Amino acid sequence: MQALGLFAQQLLDNLKKRYSNDMHIADRECYIVASTSAAPMGQRHAAALAAISGQRSDGADGTTAASAGMVATTLRRHGRTAAVILVGPGTADQVMLAEMIRAALAAGISYDKWRQTSEEKASPEEIIVRELLSANPSRESHEATALEQLKRLGLDLSLSRVVIVVALEKKVNRFFNINLDLGYDASAEQLKDKVITTIKGNRYLTKSDIVAPYGNDQIVVIKSFPALADRSKLYCALDKIAAVIIDDLNANKIFSCHLGYGNIYDRVADMQRSYQEAENAIMLNAIFSHAAETYKMDDLLLEQVCFYLPRGIIDKCLLPILAKLHTANGVPDYALLDIVQTFIDSGLNASLTAKVLFLHRNTVLGKLKKYQTVTGLNPAANFRDAFLTKMAAIYARLHQHGHDTAPPT
Amino acid sequence: MMTHTGMTGRERVLAAFAHQDCDRLPAITPTSVATLESMKATGAYFPDVHTNADKMAALAAAGHDLLGFDTVTPYFSIHQEAAALGCDINWGKSDEFPTILRYPVQEPDDFVMPRDFLQRKPVLTVLRAIKILRRKYGDRVAIIGKVIGPWTLTYHLHGVNNVLLETILAPRKVHDFLQVLKQVPLTFAAAQFAAGADIITWADHATADLISAKGYEDFLFPVHRECNRLLRKGGPVIMHLCGEVTDRLGLISRTGFDAFHLDSRNDIRIARQLAGRMLLVGGVNNPVTLLNGNPAEVRRTTEALLDAGLRLVAPECAVPCHVPNENLWAIVETVRARIMR
Numbered sequence: 001m002q003a004l005g006l007f008a009q010q011l012l013d014n015l016k017k018r019y020s021n022d023m024h025i026a027d028r029e030c031y032i033v034a035s036t037s038a039a040p041m042g043q044r045h046a047a048a049l050a051a052i053s054g055q056r057s058d059g060a061d062g063t064t065a066a067s068a069g070m071v072a073t074t075l076r077r078h079g080r081t082a083a084v085i086l087v088g089p090g091t092a093d094q095v096m097l098a099e100m101i102r103a104a105l106a107a108g109i110s111y112d113k114w115r116q117t118s119e120e121k122a123s124p125e126e127i128i129v130r131e132l133l134s135a136n137p138s139r140e141s142h143e144a145t146a147l148e149q150l151k152r153l154g155l156d157l158s159l160s161r162v163v164i165v166v167a168l169e170k171k172v173n174r175f176f177n178i179n180l181d182l183g184y185d186a187s188a189e190q191l192k193d194k195v196i197t198t199i200k201g202n203r204y205l206t207k208s209d210i211v212a213p214y215g216n217d218q219i220v221v222i223k224s225f226p227a228l229a230d231r232s233k234l235y236c237a238l239d240k241i242a243a244v245i246i247d248d249l250n251a252n253k254i255f256s257c258h259l260g261y262g263n264i265y266d267r268v269a270d271m272q273r274s275y276q277e278a279e280n281a282i283m284l285n286a287i288f289s290h291a292a293e294t295y296k297m298d299d300l301l302l303e304q305v306c307f308y309l310p311r312g313i314i315d316k317c318l319l320p321i322l323a324k325l326h327t328a329n330g331v332p333d334y335a336l337l338d339i340v341q342t343f344i345d346s347g348l349n350a351s352l353t354a355k356v357l358f359l360h361r362n363t364v365l366g367k368l369k370k371y372q373t374v375t376g377l378n379p380a381a382n383f384r385d386a387f388l389t390k391m392a393a394i395y396a397r398l399h400q401h402g403h404d405t406a407p408p409t
Numbered sequence: 410m411m412t413h414t415g416m417t418g419r420e421r422v423l424a425a426f427a428h429q430d431c432d433r434l435p436a437i438t439p440t441s442v443a444t445l446e447s448m449k450a451t452g453a454y455f456p457d458v459h460t461n462a463d464k465m466a467a468l469a470a471a472g473h474d475l476l477g478f479d480t481v482t483p484y485f486s487i488h489q490e491a492a493a494l495g496c497d498i499n500w501g502k503s504d505e506f507p508t509i510l511r512y513p514v515q516e517p518d519d520f521v522m523p524r525d526f527l528q529r530k531p532v533l534t535v536l537r538a539i540k541i542l543r544r545k546y547g548d549r550v551a552i553i554g555k556v557i558g559p560w561t562l563t564y565h566l567h568g569v570n571n572v573l574l575e576t577i578l579a580p581r582k583v584h585d586f587l588q589v590l591k592q593v594p595l596t597f598a599a600a601q602f603a604a605g606a607d608i609i610t611w612a613d614h615a616t617a618d619l620i621s622a623k624g625y626e627d628f629l630f631p632v633h634r635e636c637n638r639l640l641r642k643g644g645p646v647i648m649h650l651c652g653e654v655t656d657r658l659g660l661i662s663r664t665g666f667d668a669f670h671l672d673s674r675n676d677i678r679i680a681r682q683l684a685g686r687m688l689l690v691g692g693v694n695n696p697v698t699l700l701n702g703n704p705a706e707v708r709r710t711t712e713a714l715l716d717a718g719l720r721l722v723a724p725e726c727a728v729p730c731h732v733p734n735e736n737l738w739a740i741v742e743t744v745r746a747r748i749m750r
Contacts, residue, residue, distance in 0.1 A: 154674075156618075203623035204577050207616075207653060226570035237577040 007108045008034035008083075011101065021090030021097055022070075024048075025105065028081045047072050048084040073098040075105055082109065124149045125212040129220045132271040133163070143269050150268065155208055156224070162238060162264040163274040164221040165214075166245065167282050168195065168255040195219060195255065198248050204241045221245070222271060225264060234264055239296050246294045258282050260295040280307060287401050288394075306394040314395065321392040324375045332396060336374075339367045341393040344379050344386050418479030422551035423607060425721065426645040426667055426688065434720055436478045436744040439553060439610045439647045439670045439690050441485040441727035445504055446734040447471035455730065456500035459486055459507065460530060462537030469542060473550045476734060477741040480608075481546070483538040484555035485727065487612055490593055491557070491565035493529035494520075504730040512568040517585035520566065522592050527600050535597075536604045543605030553647070554606030556594035558613025558636075559587045560629055566590070569619075576624055587632050595639055602643035609640065610670065612649040615657075622656040630660050637665035647690060651726055658683040672725045673698075677717040690721040693740060699724055699732045707739035715747050 008025045015023060016036045025034040030048035032041050051072030071094035075083040083105060087098040122130070131146035150157060196219055200211045210222040223241065225234045242259050249257045260281030262274030281304075285295040288303045297304065309318075325332040339357060343364065346352040350368070354361040371389075372378045379386035398404065416424065416432045424431040448454045451471050453464035469483035488507045492498045497510040514520050526532060535554070542552050557565070563572050563586045575583050598609045613633070615625050633648070640646050645667040653674045654661070661669060668688035671680055673695075680689055692714040693699060698706055714722045722744055728737070 154618075201621075201623065203621050203627065206618050206621050206624075208618040226573055228570050228574065233574055233578060237574055240577050 005033045007112070008105060011104055011108070012036050015097070015101070019090055019092040019097060021092055021094065022086075022088035023097070023101065024086040025101070026084040026086065028052075028083070030084060033083075045084075045086060047086050051084050051086075052081055071095055071098050073102050075102050075109075077106075077109065123212065124153055125210045128153075128210055129212040129214050129222065132222070132268065133214060133220065133275045134272070147268060155210075157268055158227070159208065159224040160227060160234070160264050160266050161222055161224050161268065161271060161274070162261055163271055163278050164223055164238075164242060164245070164259065164261045165275065165278040165282060166195075166199065166219040166221070166249070167258040167260075168192065168217045168219065169258065170255060191255065192219075195249060195257075199245055202241070202245055202248060204237075204244060220275065227266075231264065235297060238264070242294055242296075258286065258295075260285060261297075283403060287397060287403070302390055303394050306391045307398065309391065309395075317388055318392045318395050321375050321377065321388060322396055334396060334400070336367055336371055337389075337393050337396060339364060340371045340379060340389055343368060344390050348380050348386070417549045418473070419546075419548050419551040419607060422479050423645075426608065428686075428688075434715070434722075434744050434747055435480075435551075436741040437480045437551070437553065437690060437721055437723055438472050438478050438482045439649060439668075439723060440555070440612075441482060442472045442476060442478065442724065442737055443468050443485045443730065444728065444732050444734055444737070445730045447475055448503060448730070450475055454503045455485070455505065456502065456507065459489070459492075459500055460534055462534045462541060465534055465538035466541035466545070469538060470545065473546070476737045477745075478737075480551045480553050481542055482553045482555070482610075483542060484535050487555075487557050487561060488565070489531040489535055489557075490562060490597060492531040493526060494523070494562075494566060494593070496565055506727070509565055512566060512571070514566040517582060517589050520586075520589050522589075522596070526593070526596060532597060532600075536600055539601055539604040539606050551607040552605055553608045553610055554598070554601035554604075555610040555612060556597045556601070558594050558611050558629075559590035559632060560613045560615050562590045562593055563587065564614070573619055576620060576628065580627075583628055587628060591632055591636055595636060598640055598646075599643055606644070608645045608647060608667075609643065610647045610649050611636075611640070611666070615650060616652040617654060617656060618652060622660070625657045626660055630664060633661070633664040633666070641665065649726075655679055655683060662687040668721070670723075670725075671719075677714060677719050681718055688721060689719055691723050691725045692719050693722060693724050695725055695728055695732070699736050700729050702736060704735050704739035707736045708743045711740050711743040715744070 012023050012025065012034050023036045024032050024045060026032050026045050026048040030044045030052060032043055032045055035041050047070040051074055070086045070088050073085045074081050075085065085098050085101045085105070087094045087101070128146045128149045131149070132143065147157065192213065196211055196213060199205070199219060199221060205211065205221065205223065208224040212220055214220040223238070225237070228234055238261055242261060246257060246259050249255070260278040262277030262281070265271070265274055281295045281297070281300070284300050284303050284307060288300055289295070322332045325337060327333050339353070342356055343350065343353040346356060350364045351361055354364045357364070368380070377385040377389055379389045418435065421431045421433070421435040422437055425435050443455070443458070447468060451467045453468040458464045458468045465483050468485070469481045472478045472481045486507050488496070488498055488509065491509060495513040498507050499510055500507045523529065527536065539552055539554055546552070563583065567586060572583060572586070594611065598611070601609060613629065615629050620628070637646065647668040647670050648661055648664070648666040649670040650661070651672050653672065655675055658669065658680055662683065662685045666687060668690050669684060671689050671691040673692055677689070677692060693707065693710055698710050711722050722740060724737070724740070
């Protein structure tokens with residue numbers, strides 16, 4: 001109960017915003033541990049004592065009317081009273097509110113128990129990764145746990161670090177159009193451990209680095225680097241490490257692996273951000289790169305720029321371009337945008353564009369003229385128009401794949 | 410088993426390194442056991458001892474005279490060669506080890522082995538101290554010299570961060586550094602043996618938090634094996650490498666080093682399996698047991714290490730200067746009391 005005191009108080013604080021009822025949660029000794037009013041905290045509550053003395057003989061949870069207009073209900077775990085919930089009169093039905101609090105509290109206790117059990121099973125590396133990468137609102141406590149584990153492992157907290165994500169995708173063999181258990185799922189679980197061992201054996205990873213599974217289908221590497229004024233060298237090293245990880249994993253016949261990495265940060269607390277960037281990198285690579293396994297930051301330079309553009313720029317500069325390209329059926333003329341984008345990518349060379357797209361040069365010139373007429377942009381004439389067109393084309397493709405730009409951090 | 414009584418410390422140590430019987434287990438010091446207490450007792454203080462042969466010898470002698478070890482170890486830091494080769498050194502205070510302020514070598518080709526290397530003051534200080542100690546002790550006490558291997562020398566001369574990054578981005582350059590720098594410890598080791606050292610500690614900090622086991626195999630293993638073949642003519646060599654080493658100890662055992670100086674973070678039983686015939690030395694934790702513990706705790710640790718089969722129990726690394734002498738004496742006392750099995 002003590003462990004859940006904070007959770008219980010948060011629960012009541014949230015409910016207080018909606019309901020005017022007085023609400024208290026007492027421990028098994030009937031001392032109030034959470035309350036919507038400051039007064040009874042730490043005191044024994046008569047209504048709680050009455051509820052315990054009158055609780056059902058079958059040992060099940062039960063709601064009972066208690067003294068002073070309070071409704072009390074007990075929460076029992078393993079045959080013993082774990083908590084008493086007290087609800088006074090107010091805008092919500094007392095019994096309904098008491099039952100709701102009890103259900104939420106029971107779920108919280110179960111979650112806490114599960115968390116403790118899974119933490120006991122998890123390696124220190126898994127705990128560090130889980131706590132550091134958690135996007136949970138109570139991030140500070142997660143970071144504190146992770147830092148404690150990092151110190152316990154003797155890792156240097158002053159090093160710069162980056163998150164590398166290896167996303168595992170099962171190679172599926174569909175022999176028939178029905179689901180047969182051919183043992184691939186079990187093999188995949190066993191092989192995931194092998195994948196981790198393979199990554200840990202990477203020649204460039206040391207004891208200062210962390211390798212651990214994260215979620216069902218990701219392996220996370222938190223790679224540390226020495227402090228160096230020239231950060232470009234660290235990113236070059238990162239590309240090499242990423243390439244070797246993918247090379248090492250290529251022999252794997254069960255998983256396809258996709259790799260991405262985030263930015264290098266000096267603070268351990270920024271690993272969640274680095275992780276998010278790594279996930280975004282994998283997504284961008286999958287959409288825009290033909291060699292989709294290994295991500296290189298500079299291969300997707302403009303795509304990254306577009307993905308991280310401020311919302312205002314998109315709304316003001318890119319969406320109007322796409323709006324002007326709308327056809328009769330309401331979707332932008334992506335074919336026209338593709339031609340203009342290829343023209344930009346081909347160094348503004350119409351002949352080369354025609355060759356790449358298997359079109360006649362005059363067709364390309366005609367499309368460029370049409371684009372200029374519709375949007376008012378002339379990529380061949382100035383860099384700004386070319387840049388906006390390129391950004392609009394990337395944004396359109398992201399949108400086609402169901403992605404928007406990155407949320408503000 | 411035949412028992413030899415009345416062996417000198419030197420005989421005992423050399424017998425242990427030759428895998429021969431001895432009257433009792435020796436207590437040895439592969440790295441510095443210089444403490445503030447010993448400095449006060451001898452009047453020889455850091456940082457003067459690093460550049461004054463008489464003071465270096467006086468402080469080293471405390472290892473035997475005050476603490477009772479069967480060895481003395483005059484090279485306290487890891488910076489003598491670096492200082493001789495042009496690094497700017499902050500020699501520190503009485504309770505500090507030196508640090509390097511500037512890394513002078515950018516490219517392997519920039520390095521030229523100085524002809525007068527053995528005459529340069531930081532190097533000559535060590536050689537003279539060894540001679541003084543040999544004269545003082547004759548055959549009674551074993552002298553352990555020390556050299557800094559090419560890996561650590563590359564850190565010193567080129568910068569740790571640069572080296573670590575170049576193992577990824579410019580591995581050829583790192584290989585070249587090791588090739589040109591290996592002559593430094595080889596030359597210095599030969600000179601120390603000639604001056605009277607019985608054993609050399611080869612300190613090369615290819616630690617697991619800085620380089621992977623595969624990295625060790627690629628960069629250092631061939632260099633260590635080659636250097637060992639040359640070093641063996643002079644006498645036994647102890648490889649010193651801090652930290653957890655179980656991922657590379659098997660490889661190190663194949664380089665031919667006579668012994669390995671083991672950090673307390675390693676499981677002794679696993680390490681013994683991996684080490685094969687290579688002796689293991691060390692095992693006593695510095696920060697917790699020696700610096701912050703008491704003699705009873707040191708005795709318990711030493712007993713546990715001996716029980717686990719470690720025959721040459723010693724501090725795991727150069728001891729911090731604030732370690733109480735009574736804690737070091739507790740190692741010696743416990744080792745001496747152990748009946749040979």
